Amino acid sequence: MHFDLIVIGSGPAGYVAAIRAAQFGLKTAIIEKKELGGVCLNWGCIPTKSLLKSANLFKIFKNSNKYGINVKKVDLNLDKILSRSRKIVAELQKGIAFLIKKNDINLIYGTARICKENTITVNNKNKIKTYHFSKLIIATGAKPKKLDFPQIPNLVNYKGAMSIREIPKNILIIGSGAIGLEFADFYNAIGSNVIIVEKNAHILPNADREISLEISKNFKKKGIKLLTNSRIKEIKSINSKKTKIEIEDFENKSSIKVKVDYLISAIGVSPYTKNLGLEKVGIKLTKNGHIQVNEYYETNRKNYYAIGDVIPGFSLAHVAFQEAKLCVEKIIGLNPKKINYNNIPLCIYTNPEIAFVGYSEKEALEKGFEIHVGKFPFSALGKAKINGETEGFIKVIFDKKYGEWLGCHMIGKGVTELITEVIIARNLETTHIDVLESTHPHPSINESIVEAIENAYGKSIHI
Structure with missing residues (x-):
């Protein structure tokens, strides 16, 4: 045929x-x-x-x-x-x-x-x-991707992590990208003690630094343990339901040992x-x-x-x-x-959600741009208070010379939907003036974008 x-x-x-x-x-x-x-x-x-x-x-x-x-x-x-x-x-x-x-x-x-x-x-x-x-x-x-360790019964990837028919008392997640963070948030929410091991200095290492710090603060507040600058040194199966893990902190040149019910490998594909x-x-x-x-x-x-x-x-x-x-x-x-x-959104569906597009502040500076940076916290937003979801912020980055919208970084309730406004605006080569002249409804979460842009240009009203 x-x-x-x-x-x-x-x-x-x-x-x-x-x-x-x-x-x-x-x-x-x-x-x-x-x-x-x-x-x-x-x-x-x-x-x-x-x-x-x-x-x-x-x-x-x-x-x-x-x-x-x-x-x-x-x-x-x-x-x-x-x-x-x-x-x-x-x-x-x-x-x-x-x-x-x-x-x-x-x-x-x-x-x-x-x-x-x-x-x-x-x-x-x-x-x-x-x-x-x-x-x-x-x-x-x-x-x-497979870890360089022998396969044991309770070492699982994303497929296995969605097939656990019990609430693990202790669970360890290797990797803090989108997959690792989403599973960490889920198992923490249903009652597991969660440890994240990340080889880089910060979790979610590819995000803007302020986003990484904010989600770190949120996770620690929930009781999730973050071990950064760390790697798995040894895995030993105690029995079919328990595993002993040695974790090396290569920055401080120390190590800890923990016992867990499950390990989730989230080191990429x-x-x-x-x-x-x-x-x-x-x-x-x-x-x-x-x-x-x-x-x-x-x-x-x-x-x-x-x-x-x-x-x-x-x-x-x-x-x-x-x-x-x-x-x-x-x-x-x-x-x-x-x-x-450069106009592809990356979204992470933790609570709070994370969404970002374009350059981070560090990347924009490394590219040689002179920039305006603005932020607006959800704690100052009426609709966020109504929703009872005031964690997080909007961060915008604009080029000083031409007004190009270089990047936008969000953490908070519903931001995986909110990011679309930014993507369309950037695709249309919208400047900050175009957005500020567009009336946003009140009260709404969308107002936070206008407020962040006003902050970038020294025109904040509500902060």
């Missing part, structure tokens, strides 16, 4: 690419080896946010008396929390299956491998079929490129194993493309969506606008 386009992988990059191609009239197939939706839908973006929603509601009910509502007893049912997350996943999987069928895309299950030019084989339960294509998009995603047969057609990889592509996602071989987590860059679903659409539009001969990766 011959297709105009075959897409390997049905995650955010793969299924969006296939749908967009079908919309343009290409005869399209998706090859998926296991589950529709990829890691994002099945074990990442969607189910983790479901867990965090339950944890946040648990917190609200426990503290409902501050809103004038007395709840005598609040019980947590972990099985129901986990079941709800899996139900949401199943519903969204059905949605993707419907979209594939609606767009007349051929869905082929099995393991794909390039065998020769414009030809691919698919192995499904040892039954091998051959398919031919004019164009191929590789969207195989990524998998969790590596691309799925092995056993795809890339060497059969000479597709080049980076030193980190990602597929090399140009700005329109074409590999060094004509008609072979790659998008999503399998290429260098952001491992984010919303980036994969954009890459998929742009890649297909280029394939069919359009001239799409290239993605501005």
